[in-house]
Amino acid sequence: MKAGHALLSSTIHSRNPTLSNSISSFSPLFRSNSLFTYPSALGAKRATSSSTNYKLSRSRLIANVSPTMASAYKPEQARVPPALSLPVPPVTKFKIALCQLQVTADKERNIAHARKAIEEAAEKGAQLVLLPEIWNGPYSNDSFPIYAEDIDTGGDASPSTAMLSEVAHRLQITIVGGSIPERSGDRLYNTCCVFGTDGKLKAKHRKIHLFDIDIPGKITFKESNTLTAGENPTIVDTDIGRLGIGICYDIRFQELAVLYAARGAHLLCYPGAFNMTTGPLHWELLQRARAADNQLYVATCSPARDVGAGYVAWGHSTLVGPFGEVLATTEHDEAIVIAEVDYSLIEARRTSLPLERQKRGDLYQLVDVERLNSQSTK
Amino acid sequence: MKAGHALLSSTIHSRNPTLSNSISSFSPLFRSNSLFTYPSALGAKRATSSSTNYKLSRSRLIANVSPTMASAYKPEQARVPPALSLPVPPVTKFKIALCQLQVTADKERNIAHARKAIEEAAEKGAQLVLLPEIWNGPYSNDSFPIYAEDIDTGGDASPSTAMLSEVAHRLQITIVGGSIPERSGDRLYNTCCVFGTDGKLKAKHRKIHLFDIDIPGKITFKESNTLTAGENPTIVDTDIGRLGIGICYDIRFQELAVLYAARGAHLLCYPGAFNMTTGPLHWELLQRARAADNQLYVATCSPARDVGAGYVAWGHSTLVGPFGEVLATTEHDEAIVIAEVDYSLIEARRTSLPLERQKRGDLYQLVDVERLNSQSTK
Numbered sequence: 001m002k003a004g005h006a007l008l009s010s011t012i013h014s015r016n017p018t019l020s021n022s023i024s025s026f027s028p029l030f031r032s033n034s035l036f037t038y039p040s041a042l043g044a045k046r047a048t049s050s051s052t053n054y055k056l057s058r059s060r061l062i063a064n065v066s067p068t069m070a071s072a073y074k075p076e077q078a079r080v081p082p083a084l085s086l087p088v089p090p091v092t093k094f095k096i097a098l099c100q101l102q103v104t105a106d107k108e109r110n111i112a113h114a115r116k117a118i119e120e121a122a123e124k125g126a127q128l129v130l131l132p133e134i135w136n137g138p139y140s141n142d143s144f145p146i147y148a149e150d151i152d153t154g155g156d157a158s159p160s161t162a163m164l165s166e167v168a169h170r171l172q173i174t175i176v177g178g179s180i181p182e183r184s185g186d187r188l189y190n191t192c193c194v195f196g197t198d199g200k201l202k203a204k205h206r207k208i209h210l211f212d213i214d215i216p217g218k219i220t221f222k223e224s225n226t227l228t229a230g231e232n233p234t235i236v237d238t239d240i241g242r243l244g245i246g247i248c249y250d251i252r253f254q255e256l257a258v259l260y261a262a263r264g265a266h267l268l269c270y271p272g273a274f275n276m277t278t279g280p281l282h283w284e285l286l287q288r289a290r291a292a293d294n295q296l297y298v299a300t301c302s303p304a305r306d307v308g309a310g311y312v313a314w315g316h317s318t319l320v321g322p323f324g325e326v327l328a329t330t331e332h333d334e335a336i337v338i339a340e341v342d343y344s345l346i347e348a349r350r351t352s353l354p355l356e357r358q359k360r361g362d363l364y365q366l367v368d369v370e371r372l373n374s375q376s377t378k
Numbered sequence: 379m380k381a382g383h384a385l386l387s388s389t390i391h392s393r394n395p396t397l398s399n400s401i402s403s404f405s406p407l408f409r410s411n412s413l414f415t416y417p418s419a420l421g422a423k424r425a426t427s428s429s430t431n432y433k434l435s436r437s438r439l440i441a442n443v444s445p446t447m448a449s450a451y452k453p454e455q456a457r458v459p460p461a462l463s464l465p466v467p468p469v470t471k472f473k474i475a476l477c478q479l480q481v482t483a484d485k486e487r488n489i490a491h492a493r494k495a496i497e498e499a500a501e502k503g504a505q506l507v508l509l510p511e512i513w514n515g516p517y518s519n520d521s522f523p524i525y526a527e528d529i530d531t532g533g534d535a536s537p538s539t540a541m542l543s544e545v546a547h548r549l550q551i552t553i554v555g556g557s558i559p560e561r562s563g564d565r566l567y568n569t570c571c572v573f574g575t576d577g578k579l580k581a582k583h584r585k586i587h588l589f590d591i592d593i594p595g596k597i598t599f600k601e602s603n604t605l606t607a608g609e610n611p612t613i614v615d616t617d618i619g620r621l622g623i624g625i626c627y628d629i630r631f632q633e634l635a636v637l638y639a640a641r642g643a644h645l646l647c648y649p650g651a652f653n654m655t656t657g658p659l660h661w662e663l664l665q666r667a668r669a670a671d672n673q674l675y676v677a678t679c680s681p682a683r684d685v686g687a688g689y690v691a692w693g694h695s696t697l698v699g700p701f702g703e704v705l706a707t708t709e710h711d712e713a714i715v716i717a718e719v720d721y722s723l724i725e726a727r728r729t730s731l732p733l734e735r736q737k738r739g740d741l742y743q744l745v746d747v748e749r750l751n752s753q754s755t756k
Contacts, residue, residue, distance in 0.1 A: 073607070078633065080745075208741065212736065213731050214729070216730070229451070232741075233741060252731075253733070253738070254632055254636075255456065255737070255738075255742035256742065258742075282670060282701075285663070285666050285667060285670060286670070289664075289666075289670075289671070292660060292663060292664070292667075324660060325659070352593040353593070353630075354590070354591075355631070358590065359631060360586055360587065360633075362609075363637070363746075364636075364746060365744070365747065367742060367743040367744075369743065
């Protein structure tokens with residue numbers, strides 16, 4: 001397999017000089033503070049010329065394949081650029097807390113209430129605390145502009161995230177701060193802030209997939225009436241491992257989870273507020289599927305249910321292990337779910353079911369556009 | 379969005395003539411009797427030059443975007459080539475039968491037994507009948523060579539598929555014939571045959587992802603000890619709609635289901651024999667996830683459980699609807715599950731949750747290598 005592969009690469013180089021050149025002239029679009037170690041730039045060339053590879057593999061490898069043709073499967077090409085190997089996390093075992101908070105129309109109360117919950121979680125040993133989607137005010141298009149904060153300016157312009165920063169630093173914990181409406185210029189975003197144990201903002205995820213759905217007689221909502229979608233996936237190295245961040249509706253798009261897995265994520269965090277229709281239908285299913293398909297941890301955090309609210313949340317904040325198994329969950333009332341994460345299970349599951357090595361890169365390839373663009377300039 | 383898009387395409391053409399040329403010189407690798415109508419060859423060029431697109435979209439569209447930047451999302455590029463629209467199926471509603479058969483070491487008995495089950499299913503109104511994975515003999519590496527048949531030669535060389543052909547024609551039904559071990563030259567495959575109402579073999583799927591797993595103390599199996607993996611996805615137009623075929627372990631690879639959905643499948647059929655470890659963990663989860671993520675029907679068919687067998691099947695043959703909801707299922711005993719499929723639900727679900735239009739082709743793209751290669755030659 002190795003030999004066939006080397007042959008393949010060198011053949012591509014000589015065949016497609018113009019292709020390689022055109023790729024390396026792209027400008028850098030990968031803007032976040034790069035957390036990954038990239039494999040060689042070869043990955044990008046190989047990937048973009050996938051059609052060529054396929055053809056070459058069939059004609060060239062015919063002479064020296066094993067009887068099972070396994071050398072033609074090219075699992076490493078199922079992700080473009082090739083998947084990064086799982087990084088060694090700073091900790092193997094730690095406690096996570098999912099704060100399923102009751103959210104009211106009183107922003108000051110919501111901030112004080114969240115602070116208290118985070119403190120309680122830390123007292124119970126949590127090193128990572130998750131908050132729900134939109135926890136500083138009601139979830140509604142009318143409320144988003146009113147509760148929105150200027151996160152980049154910070155301080156008084158963003159009391160919600162100022163609290164998160166203060167408490168993360170004081171308690172020496174990592175916080176995936178659910179989400180709040182963010183004002184940036186004349187735009188609003190649904191934004192999740194990740195704070196490190198030093199109280200610094202390590203990452204900011206703006207919901208990529210806006211929640212625009214219409215199930216007649218059940219639920220209709222259009223976030224795009226007020227919100228703008230984010231432009232980037234968000235992956236961040238923290239003191240408790242590499243986290244991929246999504247917000248609620250982002251979880252419906254399996255591609256995002258796949259892309260995070262290929263970037264070496266240990267744990268995907270989805271603050272989310274599914275509703276009384278999509279909650280029972282899909283909330284647990286999607287979490288378990290993302291975890292099982294990608295063989296990593298998935299944590300979700302919902303607001304507690306308020307049947308008097310305009311948008312009634314499903315609740316059921318949950319931690320799922322890398323076999324897709326529910327490790328801890330709760331009902332719809334306010335609760336702090338505390339559970340243990342054990343990253344050694346990721347390797348164990350991947351050894352038992354070596355899905356990554358069994359993928360058919362000769363048949364399908366998932367392209368991470370941002371990472372590919374970044375890589376082509378290296 | 380239209381205007382921005384046209385601009386994009388023409389810019390690519392002028393920027394990357396060498397790229398376009400290199401693509402159109404690829405040889406045809408798509409070998410099946412083409413069932414799709416392809417969109418213009420533009421798709422392939424646009425797709426393979428995805429990096430270019432992304433960069434151009436950001437610099438070029440800045441002048442004429444809507445406030446939400448929605449024109450930069452490019453959902454049509456999340457599938458490469460772009461997803462085909464769902465074809466109008468020949469029937470909207472029909473009955474499907476999942477024959478969860480008890481399988482023995484007696485091949486003649488297994489064939490006669492399967493025939494009887496199919497006849498019973500047809501009597502009950504089923505227009506599509508599914509059989510389990512490896513239904514003509516025991517599921518084991520020792521047995522595969524013994525029960526293997528030469529399907530391409532047919533007739534006496536393949537009594538199992540000869541029976542399927544005869545009964546499909548006689549009863550005027552479509553049969554997704556589970557799978558049997560196939561001998562082809564000196565290779566063995568795990569192969570599913572689809573027969574049309576005229577008794578003709580419409581498609582042959584050789585399991586693409588071989589079942590090689592090792593869960594210590596639970597289950598260890600290596601199909602690759604005896605079997606060779608297939609080289610192609612299999613999608614087929616039948617009298618009851620467009621079917622995507624996978625066998626058992628194939629269901630773990632979400633990319634295959636995505637690729638079938640992008641080729642316009644109404645229903646994915648997975649004959650499968652999960653076991654007493656992976657069955658309770660993942661069997662239902664994976665079916666529901668494939669259905670919900672791709673908003674189409676998924677049907678599975680397992681052998682009945684035989685606790686005395688070397689490999690003990692989980693059973694639980696199931697039909698799942700396009701919301702990921704279990705529509706019909708059974709326990710582990712022999713059974714014929716009859717249920718109604720209503721394809722109008724596919725459109726209804728996709729209207730309520732328009733996932734396809736909400737994908738972020740600017741961030742991720744799933745490449746169907748076979749279809750891309752085929753398209754580049756048109």
